Amino acid sequence: MKFDHIIIRYGEISTKKRNRKGFVDKLKANIRWVLEEFSNAKLSANRERMYILLYGEDPQDIIERLKGVFGIQSLSPALKVGKDIEEIKSAAVYYFEQLSEKVSTFKITTKRSDKDFPYNTDELNHILGGHLLENTEGITVDVKKPDFNLRVEVRREAIYLTGEVIPGAGGLPLGSSGKAMLMLSGGIDSPVAGFLSMKRGLEIECIHFYSPPFTSERSRQKTVDLAEKLAEVSGSMKLHIVPFTEIQLLIQKQIPENYTMTSTRRLMLRIADKIRERQEAMAIITGESLGQVASQTLSSMYAINEVTNTPILRPLITIDKTDIIGMARDLNTLEISNRPYEDCCTVFTPASPKTKPRREKVAFYESFVDFDALIDEAVQKTEILTVSGVKGRKSDLEELENLF
Amino acid sequence: MEGETMIYFDNSATTKPYPEVIDSFITVSTEYFGNPSSIHGIGARAENLLLQARKQIAELLEVKSSEIYFTSGGTEGNNLAIKGAAHANSGKGKHIITTAIEHASVMDACMYLQDTGYEITYLPVNETGKINLDDLKKAIRKDTILVSAMHVNNETGAIQPIEKMGEILSGFHNILFHVDHVQGVGKVPLDLKRTGVDLCTISGHKFHGLKGTGAIYIREGVKVSPLFSGGSQESKIRSGTENVAGAVALAKALRIAMEKLQTDIDKLRTIREIIWNGLQHIEGVEVNSPNDGAPHIVNFSIPGVKSEVFVHSLEEEDLFVSTTSACSSKKKSPSKTVMAMFADLVRAESVIRISLSYQNEPEEAEMAIELIRETINKLQKVMR
Numbered sequence: 001m002k003f004d005h006i007i008i009r010y011g012e013i014s015t016k017k018r019n020r021k022g023f024v025d026k027l028k029a030n031i032r033w034v035l036e037e038f039s040n041a042k043l044s045a046n047r048e049r050m051y052i053l054l055y056g057e058d059p060q061d062i063i064e065r066l067k068g069v070f071g072i073q074s075l076s077p078a079l080k081v082g083k084d085i086e087e088i089k090s091a092a093v094y095y096f097e098q099l100s101e102k103v104s105t106f107k108i109t110t111k112r113s114d115k116d117f118p119y120n121t122d123e124l125n126h127i128l129g130g131h132l133l134e135n136t137e138g139i140t141v142d143v144k145k146p147d148f149n150l151r152v153e154v155r156r157e158a159i160y161l162t163g164e165v166i167p168g169a170g171g172l173p174l175g176s177s178g179k180a181m182l183m184l185s186g187g188i189d190s191p192v193a194g195f196l197s198m199k200r201g202l203e204i205e206c207i208h209f210y211s212p213p214f215t216s217e218r219s220r221q222k223t224v225d226l227a228e229k230l231a232e233v234s235g236s237m238k239l240h241i242v243p244f245t246e247i248q249l250l251i252q253k254q255i256p257e258n259y260t261m262t263s264t265r266r267l268m269l270r271i272a273d274k275i276r277e278r279q280e281a282m283a284i285i286t287g288e289s290l291g292q293v294a295s296q297t298l299s300s301m302y303a304i305n306e307v308t309n310t311p312i313l314r315p316l317i318t319i320d321k322t323d324i325i326g327m328a329r330d331l332n333t334l335e336i337s338n339r340p341y342e343d344c345c346t347v348f349t350p351a352s353p354k355t356k357p358r359r360e361k362v363a364f365y366e367s368f369v370d371f372d373a374l375i376d377e378a379v380q381k382t383e384i385l386t387v388s389g390v391k392g393r394k395s396d397l398e399e400l401e402n403l404f
Numbered sequence: 405m406e407g408e409t410m411i412y413f414d415n416s417a418t419t420k421p422y423p424e425v426i427d428s429f430i431t432v433s434t435e436y437f438g439n440p441s442s443i444h445g446i447g448a449r450a451e452n453l454l455l456q457a458r459k460q461i462a463e464l465l466e467v468k469s470s471e472i473y474f475t476s477g478g479t480e481g482n483n484l485a486i487k488g489a490a491h492a493n494s495g496k497g498k499h500i501i502t503t504a505i506e507h508a509s510v511m512d513a514c515m516y517l518q519d520t521g522y523e524i525t526y527l528p529v530n531e532t533g534k535i536n537l538d539d540l541k542k543a544i545r546k547d548t549i550l551v552s553a554m555h556v557n558n559e560t561g562a563i564q565p566i567e568k569m570g571e572i573l574s575g576f577h578n579i580l581f582h583v584d585h586v587q588g589v590g591k592v593p594l595d596l597k598r599t600g601v602d603l604c605t606i607s608g609h610k611f612h613g614l615k616g617t618g619a620i621y622i623r624e625g626v627k628v629s630p631l632f633s634g635g636s637q638e639s640k641i642r643s644g645t646e647n648v649a650g651a652v653a654l655a656k657a658l659r660i661a662m663e664k665l666q667t668d669i670d671k672l673r674t675i676r677e678i679i680w681n682g683l684q685h686i687e688g689v690e691v692n693s694p695n696d697g698a699p700h701i702v703n704f705s706i707p708g709v710k711s712e713v714f715v716h717s718l719e720e721e722d723l724f725v726s727t728t729s730a731c732s733s734k735k736k737s738p739s740k741t742v743m744a745m746f747a748d749l750v751r752a753e754s755v756i757r758i759s760l761s762y763q764n765e766p767e768e769a770e771m772a773i774e775l776i777r778e779t780i781n782k783l784q785k786v787m788r
Contacts, residue, residue, distance in 0.1 A: 217445050218452075225455075335469065400453070400456070403428045403453070404456060404457070404659065
């Protein structure tokens, strides 16, 4: 005996009325991708639920994979058996043995739509309950608040058993909320911001600012590795690497030292916005959290945000640094972010950046130079990498693969 | 070099490196020769390879990248684990538990610590080469800080109940658990995370990698003092310019070994069975390896026949086996492991070890059994 299908319940999607089909289709595509290597498994979906028919594939492996898919509220392994009372009995015992956590109380809920089945619901509850008590140890019946509710459904074609409810990742299906650009610095915060955005259904592409020789190839590689981690969620990830050296040099030359950081951020945002437009995305995501460092004070954000009216999403805005670090650790991005290389944010950091920059001032300082041409050039020379999450990195490292 | 007809059955001493492993070593040594600590691009490319190698090994062992440190092999790994853990945790206690059948690098590291004020308990083994779990429970004291045990014994292939030991030790937060997995990796699976292993040693040349390569797993949060003072490489755990080519070669060899574990383990078992069964039917042979041992080691004694004489006689027939472990076989001392298992000196002095790899074939085993039978006949005539 073995589980032969898995029931998937949608989370918030099931509350969406008109868009439901779109949401379900996205979720279906995401699940298909995650389960690609389980070639026997089949997926079927309706408005309420989805079913994975296993056809011999291992249910535990599949459940583990599904736990990472956004948009799934919960999962239940299930069995289909013939309409034979002995078969149902042993299936019930099997279900108990497979529970991922020990239970001490249970009840049985039977639904019978096939009224020709020789036992009615009360009789079935009674027979199965008795059989379970006899064949398992240390459990009792509790009809009011059981640890485990074994659900038996008698239908015309077969009998179904299910009951264990395994929590899913929640959120919304990846890509169902549209697309946004993530500013990925190499630090701890931005990958976490990216992950949370994906969880709310956003498809993302990453933008990284690269200033050789002031930042090294290693810091670039760090960003590639981070993008790769994020790609584990989505399969693949576009990474836009913007050559930023010239602009940065001009800023150093032109802007008073305590305003360089504000100006740098404004220019980064302007470039990001152009790339966003080209990629047809509708928002820009940053890893900013309120008040951590100079650039993340409200005054700073106010001064920086002036350059665009594109929505800037800041998923971490209210989250404490220690919690962000914890999240980064869970996502396995922390050890990458902690690699000690200079990145675009650290090299040119002035000794005492303004914590309360003023919009008028920064705009005034910038007004003496024409950044537009440089911005266009940077956008044009931006390198686009596509990294894939699961099967190792592609792009420039493909040639190295046979070394390993 | 020996011709195609030679049978190499001394794979626990060392294995023949895979050609593709050597290819990787050469390519990295010639094209990516930079020092990973250099900040220029050549250094960065070397460092990148090191990162990749670490990541691949971590994935194969199902642990985190940051928990893998490169070493020069089994001896260094075992020394680092035992001395390093003992020194870093001496504030909690100075008592260490190990077994009577450990590799010299564990045994001697313990002896060294004993001379510097630590107390060591050596757990005895039974005739199947296993410790008694109750002995372990009884040996645990308030000041115990480390338990070190080998997963697969290098001489007999006996498998220690590592999982059950881990279960017992999970109740003691001050005790670190080190596993010498040098002979086991790629042959006998071990789930490091589930078993609660804190430190684990592997060595490249035991699975068709290169000599001078190896790695140690140090669980996140476990404190270990380095053996070497120096340039703080490997997160300060192992100073010395990284052997990037060796690390890449190690990662590749481990990948192949883990693949073979999936595809070819049955072949290995078949070969061992042919040898095992064959030896049962040869008069004068006593098999020392337990039946439930690792699939690549068969150890037996021919009481009355000196081990060295037998090894050289088989060598004349192009069959290469060894006496005890390679590390101690030149000393001509009786096998410690066999002595610990059977307390029989005659038996321990006439020990022969056959050790296999995925490159061996069942036909070789059949031929070897015939050669062993003939050689015993010949020798017994001469020596009488």
